[in-house]
Amino acid sequence: MFDLLGLSAQHEAVYRAMLQRPDLNVAGLSDHLGVSSGEVSAALDVLADLALVRLDPRGDHARPVRPQAGLMALLTKVEAEVAVRQQQVEATKAAIAAIATAHDDYHQVAEGRLLGGVDSVRDRLAELAHSARTECLSFSSGGAQSPDTLEAEAPLDQQALQRGVQIRNVYQDSFRNDPGTLAHARWLAGLGGQSRTTPTLPMRMVIVDREVALVPIEPTNPRQGALELHSRGIVAGLIALFEQVWHTATPFGEQAAADEQGLTRQERELLRLLAAGHTDESAARKLAISLRSVQRMMTSLTERLGAASRFQAGVQAASNGWV
Structure with missing residues (x-):
């Protein structure tokens, strides 16, 4: 004693x-x-x-x-x-x-400052995790996070949650097939964190205490670094985007229900992407799934539509109101 x-x-x-x-x-x-x-x-x-x-x-x-x-x-x-x-x-x-x-190796810009490269972004995220007071919101797009990344994030998330910081993450639906991400989401939920999924996300994003936001310099290549934003108007807009996506996303632990046409949200999003002119390869990148998974999904949709070709499937999908 x-x-x-x-x-x-x-x-x-x-x-x-x-x-x-x-x-x-x-x-x-x-x-x-x-x-x-x-x-x-x-x-x-x-x-x-x-x-x-x-x-x-x-x-x-x-x-x-x-x-x-x-x-x-x-x-x-x-x-x-x-x-x-x-x-x-x-x-x-x-x-x-x-x-x-x-x-400081960060470059100041009118809207905030540039964080060049992955290491600078990771260092800044660690600083923000230590200083967060109330809330951390994030979009995790692209492929599943590596075990090393999840392991590095775990103690930071735990410390923040123990301080009373609310954590809400949105992943892509494809992450439900990644054992590491599933285990991390369950562990986070046990500490009070919340995670949901949606078929696609516009970009990676982190918002801390509704005061600072990190977004990619180049959304298609997050490894280039991030832009740290402090403008109240810009941050407010990003918060509104997050809340809109969060409201429609599916919580971890629940299965995404099929709609009235029997389509999952991922299937409907694939149809939308292809109708918008995306190739199978670019649709796969958007959905963070493999090209083979896209092709299997399209084969299934074509059969369900009773179509003889993908072109006919597209016409039939539009006629049925699937896109």
Whole structure:
């Protein structure tokens, strides 16, 4: 209980015994506690160093100092040390901020600042995770995240949730087939985080505390880096986009229901993409699924429409109101 004050469990036991039985000498304390005389003597030396007992130089008796005086004096000393340590922490924070400002490799732009490359983005996301106060919203588009990325995010998410930060993530439906993402979503849900999925997402995005947003410099190639935005109007627009997608997305743990035509949302989105002129390859990238999965899905849709060709399937889908 008093580790903070420098007392082990045995030191505390000897001190408590002395308060209860001030008449006991070293041998008596040894018998009373069921420990050796050497252990009692060693504990008395520590208690004396901490000014919790006063040793009698003429014998083997020691007198305990009242807890209100001895223990409170130790606690006051620890509090003073903590205060000094906190001042050192604040000074270190200021020094880190000064170094970061002097050697910042971010490029300022009118709308915010550019974070060049994946490493800069990851470093900034870690900073935002540590400083988040209320909320973190995100779109995770593209392919499934690597195990290393999920492992790196886990402690940051856990710390934020423990501080009371609300976390809401939207993934693509294809992520439901990735064991790592599923495990991460379940783990996050156990801590209070929320995850949903939708067939496609416009881009990757992170919004923290409704004050700062990170979006890709080039949506088709997130590895180029991100643009950090602080404009209230722009951030408000991105929040509205997130809420619209979130409202229609399917929560993890629930299966996306087919619509009145028997189409899943992913199937309907594929039809929409192809009708808009996307190739199978670009539709696969948009849906974050393999080309083979797109082709299998189209074969199934063609058969269900009773069409002899994909062109006929497109005409029939439009006629049936599928697109």
